[in-house]
Amino acid sequence: MGSCISVEEDELHKKQNNCSSNKAGVSGEPVSPMKDGSLSSNTIVIISKNVKDLRQSPGNGDLDIFTYEEMKLATKHFRPNQVLGDGGFGIVYKGVIDDNVRPGYETTQVAIKELDPEGLQGDREWLAEVNYLGQLRHPNLVRLIGYCCEGDHRLLVYEYMASGSLEKHLFLRVRATLTWHKRLKIALDAARGLASLHAVEKPIIYRDFKTSNILLDADFNAKLSDFGLARVGPTGDQTHVSTRVMGTYGYAAPEYVMTGHLTARSDVYGFGVVLLEMLIGRRAMDKSRPSREHNLVEWARPLLNHNKKLLRILDPRIEGQYSIKILMKVANLAYQCLSQNPKGRPVMSQVIEILEPLVTQEMSREEVTLQNGGGSLTLYEVPKSLPDNETKRNTLKSESERAGEAGKSEKVTGRSKSEPPKECDLYDPSPDGLH
Template identity: 50%
Template sequence: MNCFNIFNSKTKKKSKSSPELREQQQTQSSKQATRLVKSTGSISSPRSIPELYREKGHNLKKFSFSELRIATNNFNRMLKIGEGGFGSVYKGSIKPVSGEGDPLVVAIKKLNRNSLQGHKEWLAEVQFLGVVDHPNLVKLLGYCSADGERGIQRLLVYEYMPNKSLEAHLFGRALPPIPWITRLKILLSAAEGLTYLHEGLEIQVIFRDFKSSNVLLDENFNAKLSDFGLAREGPQGDRSHVSTMPVGTYGYAAPEYVETGHLKSNSDLWSFGVVLYEILTGRRAIDRNLPQSEQKLIEWVKQYPADSKRFRMIMDPRLNNQYPLDTARKVAKLADSCLKKNPEERPPMSRIVEILQDAIRESGNGNISEITSVAPSPLPEPSTRRAVRYIEYWRHEVFFVSRGCFRDHARCESQFLFIIL
């Protein structure tokens, strides 16, 4: 999905080394004071991200363009693992920072020189990821900033996430479905990452583009938030919000933010609620391939309230009913609380973490620390995958018929009989 808006190219010409610093306020809110005590042990004026970066940014390695070109075999297409408005992402290998040991596998994001998102978002990623430090945020190892005959080169080097994104597993048919307990663990780790951004730093950070494609999965299916190009410092002092041009992804952005440009941390809560329903249903936030009444996920699920007998009908058929229904209802109610029209009624991320921990305990019947993520079942052998996808497709069609969607009933019924025979 593409962003519904991007940075205006007519930005004010100020220093390119850091975003504009906000005016410091004399009065500190109680939440800010709590964050300051957590991060520094004392109460003082919060420092901005650029100021914190000047203190911590030396931990990032500055790569030369030639190093990254070698790491990706001259940006070989066969090593491309992602693409977006910013440019392309390649899998590569570099020497360990210590200079000893085996090559380190990394992901290298190469900014498209014609990208409209440009230098400002690249700089935001460098500064935010150069400051934050949390197991549920993707780790930035270094960057490359080179200007030469070939033009401006802007690259970022991240830790490699072998299990791709949550989006790839939920909606791609090339990967096996994620089991219920693993879905909950992914949600929990993503929520812990957002909680850290909202409450665990000296200054509040609003992610602003939380979506399933920005939730990456490591070898153990632990989630890490990625793509901080749109991240923004939260309001300071007695300010209730940050006024900014609305940016984000259609289907995920909070409606009050889109309408007014007023950005708060609870704008991220709305986006989290959308992803909660994506996890439950296996459907995208916006899917133009579905009947018109079902294209907008949040509107469609309203027909199947969590307490109703019809609720089970929204659950992802690829789960094969392997989930506790009562816990699924609880997760749906949590999503509904994140999707409150009044942003002040949405729960804080720390409360969401607690509810998800309870849901995991209920699903695992034990201590949360003893529950490990269950990897998806392996895919069938290549020779049988087409047949499996074929059967899954018609199972999906019959599933819609059972819900009262008779648009292709006759064709679906005859084909289903053919598969049985």
């Protein structure tokens, strides 16, 4: 979910409690059409500095404005069994908007995020979501359908992502196994989402890239969510923007933590951390492990370029599903993204160029996926040249071996105790350091 509130160059605007529930939108230049699933050069204009501005904007966006009563109907009066999650922003509910909620509205499953007035985030983060996601459209960014801004109530209405977060599948569900191929595909989807933000005329730095902010739809397509900490990046002759450091321990780039200097390469580092988590099957920060293994990057990065050492620390749940050649290419990519030197990291367009052929190669390997109680076992097709009886024996043997491996991995995962990464203000540089 979200992180602590970030107070940057300008003072946080006071809450406006007289928001309109009429149709409105995000003011700014229109986003140019997407080509081949990516955003072409376009302009994101942040007009709404506070909720009063949002109310007065002319409404050239395509966001639906809901009343609080409609939000109550959509969530069955915010019933506890409708809760999808809870974070720094507030509680997220599953909901349905249909003809009963708003006459004539096409039935749509949604996720409704309600800002907690006592929580870690505030109007600034809420407005950032409306401003950015109200203008951006990309297959790998969660779609913002609309919002509610009525009295003290601040809610955001998103498309519903049926499979939840990458975090839940990677760390919190013992029986669910993300196959090697699924992990690569999720990494590629997330890379495309980040690249689309970096490609706009005034680059947008996501600033909070982590597994809990990567959501998966019913087909396990990945999309980035939670834009509360997103920030317009450097333009023109600027090399960076200076800002109070915000994010999540373990994911923030070292130079950003040290100096408050933010660039698109800061996002690349966060991507490298998530890629490493998918390779190793451990959280970025895990104090339940031996002290030298608390920080995943510090412990695992030096081992990424050594085949034997990497295989010893690899997530056992993906054992036997990869080719060593592809594995080492992915590990080398993670190694580059996690470079201490920002200039030593690839840009996200280069990350995509590396991952795309690897995902294609994995797809070309003939495989059959068995779904069993939420888990999945990958069985590779036996060569057709084998006699029928031998084929049958090998297939049964393969199934038995895979089932045994899955059972072992469940036991290993069940013993692991990880605490969620802390989300907070990482570092507060002195005001003199801002410019």
